C-alpha cells in the first residue's frame with residue numbers, strides 16, 4: 001500500500017548491506033525497503049547515502065557544574081545542534097544535586113526536556129552516593145522504570161566513588177541487568193600531580209593535560225575492569241583516549257569480562273598541543289581525559305578500525321569561552337584547576353567520523369552506522385532505534401558524501417560561542433534529517449517542525465550479541 005513518505009533511490013546502509021533502494025515510511029516507522037514504492041510524499045535521494053539517525057549516548061545538557069558555572073546548552077539548543085549534525089537521539093546525564101532523591105532529580109530533569117527537545121532522548125543517571133535508600137530503593141525503581149544505565153566517576157571531588165562504592169553500585173546493576181558506564185581516571189593521582197604543578201607555577205591550561213597523563217587513565221581502566229570482573233557485570237568504559245587504556249580493555253576481554261569501549265572525536269583529531277595555544281585559547285580544549293598526541297590518536301584509530309570500540313560519542317559538554325559562567329570562570333586564568341571541563345561537539349561528531357573515517361578509507365559505512373547508532377541502541381536498550389530496518393523508527397539521515405565543508409562556529413546551532421574544530425575541513429555532510437518520518441532538518445537548518453522529541457522507555461542493555 002501507499003506510504004506516508006518514500007525516500008527514493010538513496011544508497012541505504014541497512015544492518016548488513018549497502019544498496020540502492022527506496023525506504024517506505026508509515027506512521028513514523030520504516031514499513032518497506034524495496035523499489036518503486038509509492039507515497040504521499042516522495043523525497044528524491046539519488047546520489048545521497050541514507051544512514052540511521054545518529055545516537056549520541058554521551059552528552060551533557062544543563063548539568064549542574066558548580067557555583068556560578070553554567071552549561072551553554074539546554075535541551076532546545078543541544079537537540080537543535082544534534083539534529084543539524086545528523087543525530088536523532090541524545091542521551092544526557094541526570095546529576096542529582098545535594099541530597100535530592102534520584103526520583104525527584106530525574107523528574108525535574110525530564111521536565112526540562114518536555115516539549116522543547118528536537119531529538120528523542122533517554123537519560124542516564126549519575127550515581128555519586130551509595131546510601132541504603134539510593135542503592136536499595138531509588139536506583140532499582142528508576143531502572144525498572146526504563147532508565148537502564150548509569151555513570152560512575154573515579155575522578156572529580158564530590159563525584160568520585162571509592163572501589164567499594166563502585167562494587168556496591170555494580171551489584172545493583174547485576175541484579176537489574178543495567179549498564180554501568182565508568183569515567184576512568186585516578187583522582188588521588190590527579191590531585192597529587194595538580195598540587196605539585198601549582199606549587200611549581202605550572203598553572204596554564206596545558207597543565208590540565210600534563211596532570212592527567214595516560215597513566216592515570218590506564219590504571220583506572222585496569223581497576224574498573226577488574227571491579228567489573230569481581231562483581232560479575234558488563235561495563236562500558238567511556239571516553240577512552242589512548243592505546244594503553246585500550247590495551248587494558250583488550251586484556252580484560254581476554255579474561256572474559258564484557259567490556260564495551262567508547263571514544264570521541266577529540267581523541268582522534270585534537271592533541272595536548274591544542275591546550276598550549278597562545279593566551280587563554282587552550283581553555284577551549286580542556287576536557288577529561290585530555291586529548292593526547294599523534295601516537296595515541298593512531299592507537300584510537302586502530303581500535304576503531306579493528307572493531308575494538310563499540311561506541312563513538314561526542315561527550316558534548318559545552319561551556320562558553322568568553323564567559324565567567326564558562327571557561328573564563330573566576331580563577332581559571334590563575335590555574336587550570338578552575339577551568340570547567342568539557343568541550344562542545346554534538347553537531348560535528350558525525351561529519352568528523354564520516355570524513356576522517358569513511359571518506360578517509362579507514363572504516364566502512366556499516367561500521368560507521370554501528371559506531372554512531374546501532375551499538376548505542378543495543379547497549380542502552382533503545383529497541384526501536386539505530387538501524388534502517390523494517391519495523392524500526394524512521395530516524396534517517398541523508399548524507400551528501402562529496403560535500404566539502406569547513407567547520408565554522410557561525411554555522412553551528414549549539415549554545416557555545418566556539419567550536420574546537422574551527423577551520424577543520426570535512427568531506428561529506430548530512431543534508432536532511434528525519435525523526436520518526438518527519439523532516440526535521442533540510443540543508444543545514446531546522447525545518448521549523450515543532451519540537452517533537454520523546455522520552456524513550458529503555459529496555460535492558462543487550463550485552464551478548
Ligand code: URP
Pocket residue numbers: 060183286287288289315317341342343
Ligand atoms: O571533560 C569532560 N569530559 N566533561 C564532561 C564530564 C565527563 O567526565 O564526561
Ligand code: ZN
Pocket residue numbers: 009020021022034035036
Ligand atoms: Zn530503486
Ligand code: ZN
Pocket residue numbers: 183238239288
Ligand atoms: Zn566522564
Ligand code: ZN
Pocket residue numbers: 058059060315317
Ligand atoms: Zn562526559
